[in-house]
Amino acid sequence: MASTSQSEAIKGAKVLMVGAGGIGCELLKTLALSGFQDIHIIDMDTIEVSNLNRQFLFRQSHVGQSKAKVAREAVLKFRPRINITAYHANVKDPQFNVEFFQQFNVVLNGLDNLDARRHVNRLCLAAEVPLVESGTTGFLGQVTVHVKGQTECYECQPKPTPKTYPVCTITSTPSKFVHCIVWAKELLFAKLFGDKNQDNDLNVRHSSNNSEEGNGSSDASKDVFERSPHESSDQYARKIYDHVFGSNIVAALSNEETWKNRRRPRPIYVSDVLPEEERNGGVQSEDAMGSIPSAMESLGLKNPQEIWSLSENTRVFLEAVKLFFEKREKEIGNLTFDKDDQLAVEFVTAAANIRASSFGIPLQSLFEAKGIAGNIVHAVATTNAIIAGLIVIEAIKVLSGDSKNYRMTYCLEHPNRKMMLMPVEPFEANRSCYVCSETPLLLEVNTATTKLRDVIEKVVKSKLGMNLPLVMQGSTLIYEEGDDLDADMVANYAINLDKALTELPTPVTNGTALSVEDLQQELTCNINIKHRDEFDEEKEPDGMVLTGWSGPTTKPEKSNPSSNGESSSAAGVKRKLEEISDLNGKNKGIALEVEVNVEDDDDVSVLAEFPETNKKTRVQ
Ligand SMILES: Nc1ncnc2c1ncn2[C@@H]1O[C@H](COP(=O)(O)OP(=O)(O)OP(=O)(O)O)[C@@H](O)[C@H]1O
Numbered sequence: 001m002a003s004t005s006q007s008e009a010i011k012g013a014k015v016l017m018v019g020a021g022g023i024g025c026e027l028l029k030t031l032a033l034s035g036f037q038d039i040h041i042i043d044m045d046t047i048e049v050s051n052l053n054r055q056f057l058f059r060q061s062h063v064g065q066s067k068a069k070v071a072r073e074a075v076l077k078f079r080p081r082i083n084i085t086a087y088h089a090n091v092k093d094p095q096f097n098v099e100f101f102q103q104f105n106v107v108l109n110g111l112d113n114l115d116a117r118r119h120v121n122r123l124c125l126a127a128e129v130p131l132v133e134s135g136t137t138g139f140l141g142q143v144t145v146h147v148k149g150q151t152e153c154y155e156c157q158p159k160p161t162p163k164t165y166p167v168c169t170i171t172s173t174p175s176k177f178v179h180c181i182v183w184a185k186e187l188l189f190a191k192l193f194g195d196k197n198q199d200n201d202l203n204v205r206h207s208s209n210n211s212e213e214g215n216g217s218s219d220a221s222k223d224v225f226e227r228s229p230h231e232s233s234d235q236y237a238r239k240i241y242d243h244v245f246g247s248n249i250v251a252a253l254s255n256e257e258t259w260k261n262r263r264r265p266r267p268i269y270v271s272d273v274l275p276e277e278e279r280n281g282g283v284q285s286e287d288a289m290g291s292i293p294s295a296m297e298s299l300g301l302k303n304p305q306e307i308w309s310l311s312e313n314t315r316v317f318l319e320a321v322k323l324f325f326e327k328r329e330k331e332i333g334n335l336t337f338d339k340d341d342q343l344a345v346e347f348v349t350a351a352a353n354i355r356a357s358s359f360g361i362p363l364q365s366l367f368e369a370k371g372i373a374g375n376i377v378h379a380v381a382t383t384n385a386i387i388a389g390l391i392v393i394e395a396i397k398v399l400s401g402d403s404k405n406y407r408m409t410y411c412l413e414h415p416n417r418k419m420m421l422m423p424v425e426p427f428e429a430n431r432s433c434y435v436c437s438e439t440p441l442l443l444e445v446n447t448a449t450t451k452l453r454d455v456i457e458k459v460v461k462s463k464l465g466m467n468l469p470l471v472m473q474g475s476t477l478i479y480e481e482g483d484d485l486d487a488d489m490v491a492n493y494a495i496n497l498d499k500a501l502t503e504l505p506t507p508v509t510n511g512t513a514l515s516v517e518d519l520q521q522e523l524t525c526n527i528n529i530k531h532r533d534e535f536d537e538e539k540e541p542d543g544m545v546l547t548g549w550s551g552p553t554t555k556p557e558k559s560n561p562s563s564n565g566e567s568s569s570a571a572g573v574k575r576k577l578e579e580i581s582d583l584n585g586k587n588k589g590i591a592l593e594v595e596v597n598v599e600d601d602d603d604v605s606v607l608a609e610f611p612e613t614n615k616k617t618r619v620q
């Protein structure tokens, strides 16, 4: 039960919710039932069938409609007198500027990606509106409170970025199923059905070419992926199959060095797998009954949780290629993998399984493969409900000025000290956070060879998360983006982008101080430039090093389950949580070890934002 002062605070509050997905639906319902009267919701998505199992405000008949709008209507049915305003829009749209944010007493995030979270964090800082941030990944979840001048901001601590894999593991030496999935999705699918002009590391050598794998394509091998006019889709599919699973593996095997300490892969050709009568005439398949082409349906494979045999995978592979060419020809050249595209998932599952079979890696079902390919950790509705409840508890504390009792709460998978919820007192802002403090950053770069474009793309947009940057050197404007620029300026900036830093009209050299600004986010960063001639290609692939930056940390060789938590995955992780306190502020100073037990060392997620409390100072 809320106290009188809490009830007053709830009634008078104007709240912004960002995201009306798994957490958002629960949150809107809980806000309405807790007495909130004025709620605004932003969500850019429409409802998909896959949302219905947990986003309970939505029904089958709503598929294709705006999440924000349908969520509003669903809640108004049981709370008709409250005000709910829905925006079917991206929170990064310019209409949601600082003035827009300033009208709210608190902002509540139910997002699923780092980019949008960082953007909202900046607007909340600029508008001086408290933010309650949240995320879930399966059974894990967290709610954190960010109040300017009182606690750290969302970006005060580094966040892991999506997991990356060394190219050679993917192209040549996979050892885990996830490596086969990445190969099937990022390389083979992209090569066959995506933009042909995109660089692709797929090993597309001709079988007579014995060079090291991963060297890119040779002219002879390029032809393999080209479909000649007289070739039927069946013939083409079998040619691709024999090339990627057969002759490419033979060629790879010829490099003895690679296999000295590794299990040698086995080349697989269609003729090894399918009986004589199926080999030349293509796979005998039924015409799919449904409107969506599906190789599983054509082949009568019903259960997505069943692991297909090598011959079944082969049939699915051949059938999927055929269906793409026969039923979805117009899309070829423009496709990117989408976990909600059934045929794409079937193709990727089959291709990954055939490759796994070749490399002696256990095969997986379509259900499992889809989860890995879509970076899915299956959502748990109850976690979303718990997290939504905790968001409302923190929002009420924020609204009633109860700053002493703010808590960051972590929802654990296994009870620890009999607790499933781990509350931690918030921490002070990180003084070197470039977002909420004015600490300058240092960029080491080869000023003579690095183009302004690289600095804008790799540093300003990617690392610093700016949308519409403006770059100044002293009082000279070097670069700017926005809708209101005239054509001359746009042309001028385009020329600057292709210039090396030292060639700019006002050269950027060792010791230059740049000021980078995003007008929408009202964020300014100062970057001091330090010239360096050489960079380590492996360790510093961008050819630049930004320091004093607390942005995403890269965790190589880890998968990237990106549910609402955008958590990172980690192995047998043990993290010390010191100075844990419970909700009443007791148990301070007790060191506690949280252990996440995992079977495999790669594919289980733990919270990305688990507090590394030893580095931080608690808010007094
Ligand atoms: N930039 C953004 N602006 C507005 N809404 C956003 C933005 N980024 C993400 N969202 C919304 O945040 C919500 C996150 O919800 P959730 O994680 O449950 O994702 P989902 O897409 O509904 O589910 P899933 O990805 O598991 O299929 C989504 O509804 C999504 O549209």
Ligand SMILES: [Zn+2]
Pocket (backbone or CB within 6 Å): 152, 153, 154, 155, 156, 157, 429, 430, 433, 434, 435, 436, 437
């Ligand atoms: Zn900060």
